[in-house]
Amino acid sequence: MGKGFGGLVLKAMGGSDYTLTVTSTQTITDKYIRIGFTGGGLLADHPIHPTQWVRLWIPQGDDVVQRGYTLCDPDASSDTFHIEFAIHNGPAADWALSAQPGEEITATVMGSKFEMPEATPSEWVLFGDTASLAAINSLLDSIGDVPTRLWIEWQYPSDKNLPLRATAATTVTWVQRVNDGQGLREAAEHLTLSPDAAAWVACDAMTTRTITKSLRAHGLPKTSIKGRAYWK
Ligand SMILES: Cc1cc2nc3c(=O)[nH]c(=O)nc-3n(C[C@H](O)[C@H](O)[C@H](O)COP(=O)(O)OP(=O)(O)OC[C@H]3O[C@@H](n4cnc5c(N)ncnc54)[C@H](O)[C@@H]3O)c2cc1C
Numbered sequence: 547m548g549k550g551f552g553g554l555v556l557k558a559m560g561g562s563d564y565t566l567t568v569t570s571t572q573t574i575t576d577k578y579i580r581i582g583f584t585g586g587g588l589l590a591d592h593p594i595h596p597t598q599w600v601r602l603w604i605p606q607g608d609d610v611v612q613r614g615y616t617l618c619d620p621d622a623s624s625d626t627f628h629i630e631f632a633i634h635n636g637p638a639a640d641w642a643l644s645a646q647p648g649e650e651i652t653a654t655v656m657g658s659k660f661e662m663p664e665a666t667p668s669e670w671v672l673f674g675d676t677a678s679l680a681a682i683n684s685l686l687d688s689i690g691d692v693p694t695r696l697w698i699e700w701q702y703p704s705d706k707n708l709p710l711r712a713t714a715a716t717t718v719t720w721v722q723r724v725n726d727g728q729g730l731r732e733a734a735e736h737l738t739l740s741p742d743a744a745a746w747v748a749c750d751a752m753t754t755r756t757i758t759k760s761l762r763a764h765g766l767p768k769t770s771i772k773g774r775a776y777w778k
Contacts (some may be wrong), residue, residue, distance in 0.1 A: 549603055552612055553654070556601070561656030564588040564600075568649045569626070571642075575704035577633045578676060579642045580618070585625040588655060594620045596688045597660045597681040597746075600653040602629075606637045612654070613638040614776070616680040632676040660772070662688055667744035667770070671737065673730050673757050675699040675723070677776045678748035679708055685746060686711040697733045699723045699749065727753025734760040744770050751775035 549556075557563075570582035588600070598617045603610040615638070620627040631642035641651070670689055674682050675698060682696065694716045700706050701723040712718050721729035727749050734757040745766060747757045758773040 549610055549612070549652075549654075553603070556654050556656050559656060561601075561654045562591060564653050564655065566602075566651050566653050568645050568647050568651075570647060571645055574630070574709070575702075575707055577702045577704055578708055579631045579633060580628050581631065581642060581645055582628050583626065585620075585627060587625065588653065589620055589622040589625045589627070592655050592658075594622060595658070595660050596662065596684040597658075597748075598684070599658045599681070600655055601657075602638065603652040603654070604637045604641050610652075611637055616678075616684070618680045618683070630680045632679070663744050663770070665742075666692060668693075668740045668742045669744075670694040671739065671743055671745045671761075672696040673698075673734060673745075673747045673749055673753075675727075675730075675749055675776075676701070676705050676708065679710070681748055682746075683709070683711040686713065686716060689713075689715075691715045693717075695719070697721055697730050699727065699730055726750050727756070731756045731760070737761075737764055739764045739766060741765055742770075745772070747771065747773040748776045751778045 564586040566583040566586055568581055572580045574580050599614050601612045602615050604613055615629045618628040618630055631639055633639045670692055672682055697719045699721050706720050730749055730753055745761050747754050754773050754775045758771055761771050
């Protein structure tokens with residue numbers, strides 16, 4: 547299956563391709579699946595960093611479609627990692643539901659970069675949902691004991707049982723999904739922030755955009771905000 551024009555563009559931009567092999571599948575909740583992979587050399591070529599993600603080429607009929615997914619617990623020594631799939635009606639979610647050990651899938655690495663700020667911020671504010679839970683957990687691992695406020699949106703009751711790597715320094719607020727992201731947008735609008743806070747936002751596209759605007763309106767410099775739309 548060819549990757550089409552999108553695949554050619556990524557190749558021209560220096561994207562590198564890897565064949566991932568499924569090693570395990572685990573149902574975490576009725577709407578969340580964790581799949582183990584070997585990376586086909588991926589972790590030998592690309593240093594591990596928080597929120598690290600790949601572009602998976604998901605089979606769809608005779609074609610493939612590209613979707614972003616986050617590496618969980620990557621281990622460079624064994625070239626292994628997990629990917630956690632929030633389940634809804636879509637090709638990637640469907641692929642995850644039927645994946646079996648031994649199955650292969652292509653991943654392209656292009657565009658994943660994230661560095662913790664050089665100066666430790668006075669606090670972190672994080673906004674996300676179950677699609678960005680894996681990235682949030684990788685951030686919480688790296689943030690350590692810096693005070694952190696996390697707003698995370700739930701859609702299904704079981705979402706609130708998902709494993710969050712909160713520490714004693716993390717304040718977690720679960721917000722029910724209403725009008726895709728409304729609760730998260732309202733939380734950001736009414737926030738009080740210290741000027742040297744750092745923010746990370748990964749929700750649906752419109753919510754990510756609105757929250758980023760609110761954070762700017764609260765006086766947070768652009769350089770202190772990392773925002774990326776995770777889905778539409
Ligand atoms: C950098 C990056 C990292 C990501 N990491 C992860 C990850 O680790 N785990 C993960 O689950 N997702 C992750 N995502 C989000 C994932 O790529 C999208 O949710 C993607 O659209 C799913 O593809 P699909 O083929 O299943 O559904 P699509 O074909 O894209 O969409 C089908 C339908 O489902 C809806 N939909 C899509 N995603 C969601 C969602 N998350 N919640 C509710 N409805 C949705 C769409 O609106 C549409 O109606 C990441 C995205 C990015 C950009």
